[in-house]
Amino acid sequence: MHNRPLAYTNSETSSTKQRSSVATSSEPFLSIQDVAKIYPTANGPYPVLQGVNLTVQQGEFICVIGHSGCGKSTLLNMISGFATPTRGEVRLRSQPITQPGPDRMVVFQNYALLPWKTALENVYIAIDAVHKQKSKAEKMAIARDHLALVGLTEAADKKPTQLSGGMKQRVAIARALAVRPEVLILDEPFGALDAITKEELQEELLKIWNDHRCTVLMITHDIDEALFLADRLVMMTNGPAANIGEIMTIPFPRPRDRARIMEDPHYYKLRNQALDFLYHRFAHDDVG
Numbered sequence: 001m002h003n004r005p006l007a008y009t010n011s012e013t014s015s016t017k018q019r020s021s022v023a024t025s026s027e028p029f030l031s032i033q034d035v036a037k038i039y040p041t042a043n044g045p046y047p048v049l050q051g052v053n054l055t056v057q058q059g060e061f062i063c064v065i066g067h068s069g070c071g072k073s074t075l076l077n078m079i080s081g082f083a084t085p086t087r088g089e090v091r092l093r094s095q096p097i098t099q100p101g102p103d104r105m106v107v108f109q110n111y112a113l114l115p116w117k118t119a120l121e122n123v124y125i126a127i128d129a130v131h132k133q134k135s136k137a138e139k140m141a142i143a144r145d146h147l148a149l150v151g152l153t154e155a156a157d158k159k160p161t162q163l164s165g166g167m168k169q170r171v172a173i174a175r176a177l178a179v180r181p182e183v184l185i186l187d188e189p190f191g192a193l194d195a196i197t198k199e200e201l202q203e204e205l206l207k208i209w210n211d212h213r214c215t216v217l218m219i220t221h222d223i224d225e226a227l228f229l230a231d232r233l234v235m236m237t238n239g240p241a242a243n244i245g246e247i248m249t250i251p252f253p254r255p256r257d258r259a260r261i262m263e264d265p266h267y268y269k270l271r272n273q274a275l276d277f278l279y280h281r282f283a284h285d286d287v288g
């Protein structure tokens with residue numbers, strides 16, 4: 001079980017409240033304050049996001065959903081540090097985020113593995129970049145431990161072309177976790193996987209999250225995935241100038257059991273509420 005020691009906000013989940021019995025600090029772990037992002041384009045400035053506000057507690061699991069092009073990746077890029085806000089601020093432990101860092105690791109849908117390196121080497125490289133002072137043997141041991149964590153010990157010496165999509169994504173998750181980030185950012189990580197592999201990886205991700213206690217922000221297009229994984233579901237309005245339209249608290253107790261959740265009448269109420277948001281209140285031609 002998680003032990004989440006930070007103070008509550010009004011929008012915090014009841015499940016988080018159960019876990020966070022040792023609240024000590026009023027400082028938000030991660031805060032997005034009145035953020036706007038405007039991209040310069042050939043047709044002039046394009047305001048993707050405007051007036052985005054969100055506070056995330058340490059150890060929370062947040063899913064972000066919204067139609068294709070509304071600015072989900074742009075928002076998470078400002079947390080990873082690959083992009084900076086045009087207005088407003090993103091802060092981690094009160095410090096403005098201005099660049100990428102090993103405290104915030106990203107997993108992409110397309111895995112982003114180096115094709116000429118083995119699974120083990122792909123994980124090793126990330127550790128090597130962050131822990132210069134550790135010996136090669138120590139770094140190899142960390143890489144092997146993290147491949148084992150995602151069940152890939154046997155595939156350590158295989159190159160990405162020899163791995164299935166699910167295995168490649170496991171390597172990418174192992175690589176991200178191997179540097180022990182405080183924040184794990186997942187940009188639609190299971191979008192390219194078949195339904196069975198996707199469910200397996202969702203279960204593994206929940207287990208890893210539970211054991212590692214990192215804060216997770218994950219983009220998904222799958223409402224069921226969000227209801228299974230998240231403490232809160234952030235639903236974004238359509239762009240241009242998109243922002244957060246609604247934040248849904250997902251109250252199912254942890255550890256979560258998929259079958260039990262799906263038998264819960266509350267599940268369908270929440271599911272319908274999210275569907276209504278996406279397909280009625282903020283309907284879009286592109287149903288991504």
Ligand SMILES: Nc1ncnc2c1ncn2[C@@H]1O[C@H](COP(=O)(O)OP(=O)(O)OP(=O)(O)O)[C@@H](O)[C@H]1O
Binds near residue numbers: 040067068071074
């Ligand atoms: N560097 C850039 N310059 C100009 N426009 C950009 C840039 N990056 C993204 N955009 C535009 O900003 C909008 C939001 O893009 P973004 O990738 O954040 O959306 P998204 O919600 O993650 O989409 P999807 O679900 O399809 O991945 C899109 O219209 C996109 O074309």
